[in-house]
Amino acid sequence: MAEKISVLIPEEEVDRKIEELGRKISADYEGKSVHLICVLKGSIFFTCELAKRITVPVTLDFMSCSSYGSGTKSSGVVKIVKDLDEPLEGRHVIVIEDIIDSGRTLSYLLEILEARKPASLALCTLLDKPDRRVKQVKVDYTGFEIEDKFVVGYGLDYAQRYRNLPYVGVVEL
Ligand SMILES: O=P(O)(O)OC[C@H]1O[C@H](OP(=O)(O)OP(=O)(O)O)[C@H](O)[C@@H]1O
Ligand code: HPA
Ligand SMILES: [Mg+2]
Numbered sequence: 001m002a003e004k005i006s007v008l009i010p011e012e013e014v015d016r017k018i019e020e021l022g023r024k025i026s027a028d029y030e031g032k033s034v035h036l037i038c039v040l041k042g043s044i045f046f047t048c049e050l051a052k053r054i055t056v057p058v059t060l061d062f063m064s065c066s067s068y069g070s071g072t073k074s075s076g077v078v079k080i081v082k083d084l085d086e087p088l089e090g091r092h093v094i095v096i097e098d099i100i101d102s103g104r105t106l107s108y109l110l111e112i113l114e115a116r117k118p119a120s121l122a123l124c125t126l127l128d129k130p131d132r133r134v135k136q137v138k139v140d141y142t143g144f145e146i147e148d149k150f151v152v153g154y155g156l157d158y159a160q161r162y163r164n165l166p167y168v169g170v171v172e173l
Contacts, residue, residue: 035094042157158171
């Protein structure tokens with residue numbers, strides 16, 4: 001069944017914000033290299049677009065975590081489905097997320113990654129939904145703060161659909 005999707009953040013606004021984040025990160029890491037961790041599947045589109053806007057040397061790795069299954073509520077249990085290919089020791093790592101909602105995924109992930117002794121560890125998210133936080137996480141770069149609505153598009157899914165929408169939309173459930 002197709003849900004009704006309304007536009008929350010139009011494509012041009014998302015593009016502009018990603019450009020701005022890319023400029024900020026490039027300035028903050030001047031003279032260094034950054035190692036971007038894309039948290040699959042949701043952050044795939046954001047990671048690709050952001051990486052293109054960063055002007056310092058970039059390397060990429062991928063990790064897959066899952067807690068939402070096919071619904072709109074977190075199961076509360078975060079699973080690592082695929083781990084990173086490379087060690088983090090001595091690297092300037094930036095974890096890239098599409099959204100921080102309850103904060104469970106990120107707080108779990110950051111603890112695991114911190115133990116791998118990166119030179120630095122930062123967090124960049126396209127969307128932040130602070131009203132739903134149950135685990136506090138310190139976010140270094142945020143695209144947009146949004147209200148408590150289930151969003152899709154730009155990598156975000158509802159039952160695995162709508163990830164490819166070029167804008168951020170709200171599902172009318
Ligand atoms: O702050 P939280 O409440 O933990 O929610 C945020 C996480 O949930 C989503 O991933 P999901 O587990 O649905 O996997 P997906 O990226 O493959 O869709 C999203 O991409 C974030 O990683
Ligand atoms: O609002 C959301 N939409 C899609 N996936 C999500 N995972 C956490 N929050 C969301
Ligand atoms: Mg999801």
